[in-house]
Amino acid sequence: MVMEASASVTIRKTGCGPTGYEVDFRYVNATAKRVLIGGGMQPFTDQFHATGTEYRVNGLYDPHDYQPGDFYINNLSPLLPAEPDYKWPYEMKQSDDQDGLWTYTAPLPSGLYSYAYLVDCNYAPNCTIDTGHLVLDPDLPPFMNVPGDQVASSFQVPFDAEFQASPELNTNFDYALDAPDPDRHRGEVKMVNYTSPGSIHPAPDVHDFAIYLPADYRRPRCRTKQYPLLYLSHGAGGNAADWENLGRMSHIMDNLIRLGHIPPTVVVTPSFYNLDASLQDGRKYLHGNKSHSVPVPAAPRVRENFEKYLFPWVEAHYDVCRNASCRAFAGLSMGGLLTYEMYVNATGYFDYFGMFSPAVFGPFIDAAAVKAKPGLREKGIMVAYGLYDFVLPMARNLQSALDSVGIRYMTRVTPFGSHTWNTWQDELWWFGRIVLWKELPFIVRTGR
Structure with a gap:
């Protein structure tokens, strides 16, 4: 045979x-x-x-x-x-x-x-x-x-x-299936290499990200505007391709846009590994060749690297917005911790934050931090996690901290959710439905 x-x-x-x-x-x-x-x-x-x-x-x-x-x-x-x-x-x-x-x-x-x-x-x-x-x-x-x-x-x-x-x-989960009418509703997603001094993968001084460009973006007549921009981070042990390969991010975005929940939006999925040899003792971390002795880089170091190299490169090469009102950062697990770092220390760069199954540890913001940086109150925040998710206690501690200083946010508790991709698909879907690019500040009826 x-x-x-x-x-x-x-x-x-x-x-x-x-x-x-x-x-x-x-x-x-x-x-x-x-x-x-x-x-x-x-x-x-x-x-x-x-x-x-x-x-x-x-x-x-x-x-x-x-x-x-x-x-x-x-x-x-x-x-x-x-x-x-x-x-x-x-x-x-x-x-x-x-x-x-x-x-x-x-x-x-x-x-x-x-x-x-x-x-x-x-x-x-x-x-x-x-x-x-x-x-x-x-x-x-x-x-x-x-x-x-x-x-x-x-x-x-x-x-x-x-x-x-x-x-x-x-x-x-049909919101993650292929959108109908490919020419009209399906965007494209591709890997991009960018200049990042100190990076060790995929080449010296070169790093990578995946980018989703909505269907609207490939029509030259439509590209007279700057598109809203979402950065979407993987978690520990992952890389830039995870959200597309394991989460079907482009399909979810296609359907959010097609159904009118959000305007056409560009999505960048970066990688927080391999940014700098000094963060990992010169050792690469890849899915296919894992070294468990390589730690997750500290969130402040990743933020500083992204601010210095990734964010300017994306703005210089794509028709994306240039102000916080149309920029968002979200991530899963340790990417949720990175999102919290962006919220606290890149507050003026983004107006929307999605913390999916966030592996967050204290200390959290307090009244003194909010007094010093009032902009923390003016953001669109979502804290989401699964009912069977091991980070549930961490996420609840984060919510308690936000509650203690009067910061409003949206919550999604995925009723079937553990620490896995069906949960994060659900959380991205609802982030688009009730948080992303919605009017600020959130009120009681926001998201209904």
């Missing part, structure tokens, strides 16, 4: 339970003894078995056992029971004729799924691209700047109200 491709993922609408959709994985490897699907795939749980913010869940459901109200939750692999007590549900089967074809089919519900193939390797952190134990899908390669920067591809499954609707939860 001659195989036309070495791997593929197909999403099929079945019109049947349990989800109304099935996803087929096909992978060819004639020498493999076992193939698992990892790279972000997780089991499911429900509201009655998830146990809060410690990554521990009692309900670890196989997707074949899906029921409405089940949802994806992030589980740290070492906390999963070992075989034979617990069997990883995403295990591929080899064809009977031993032609090297491995297959797996699952009825997945609406949501974002990242994946890679684990070949003869049962624990993802021990599976590497270099050894051939972690294999990216050649037919659906990840969005990235340099090979090795990403270690998973992703796909989005649609929602089927007949089989997935739940009175407890709305887990409809």
Whole structure:
């Protein structure tokens, strides 16, 4: 049998339970003894078995056992029971004729799924691209700047109200599907290298970011204006390609713009790693070659670097706004901490801030800080986190600090959310819906 491709993922609408959709994985490897699907795939749980913010869940459901109200939750692999007590549900089967074809089919519900193939390797952190134990899908390669920067591809499954609707939860993620009418509604996203003295990746004195340009931007007749600009940061261990590759940021922005929730907006997703060898002892941090001894750079140092190199470069090369009223900064996890740093110490540069699952630590602003910098009261702020997110206590402490000095902000508690990409998709969507570019100052009715 001659195989036309070495791997593929197909999403099929079945019109049947349990989800109304099935996803087929096909992978060819004639020498493999076992193939698992990892790279972000997780089991499911429900509201009655998830146990809060410690990554521990009692309900670890196989997707074949899906029921409405089940949802994806992030589980740290070492906390999963070992075989034979617990069997990883995403295990591929080899064809009977031993032609090297491995297959797996699952009825997945609406949501974002990242994946890679684990070949003869049962624990993802021990599976590497270099050894051939972690294999990216050649037919659906990840969005990235340099090979090795990403270690998973992703796909989005649609929602089927007949089989997935739940009175407890709305887990409809169709806002991250492709927008209709590509010429009219779909922007473009690409990687850009810029001059950044001291950077160590992707080349000496060169750093990178991804940029989303709305469909409106590519029409020369429309580019007589300066577009609102959102900076959107990844979290610890990530890079500039994460929001597009793992979060489908461009699809969410396309639909926010198409539905009239925001005007056409440019989005820059920078990377806070590899900015300066002195921050990392000269060692690079890449998804494909992780070194856990490389720390997350201190947020003030990242802010100073961005202010000196990134922000001026973007303004010099793109038709983006030049004042705080149409500039925003948001980020997830440690990117949420960076967003808080921007709020406190780049207050005059941005008017809008989105802190998604923010890994924030005190001390926070107090009355003296607000008295010294009254502009802190005049910003559009969102603090968002998942109900099963380990940063929930940190985010609540931040909210308490804001409350104590009378600063108004929006909150989104994602009811199915853990520390994972479906949560951050939800938070970006609602940031656009109720916060981004809305009239300031916020009042009680803002966002209704």
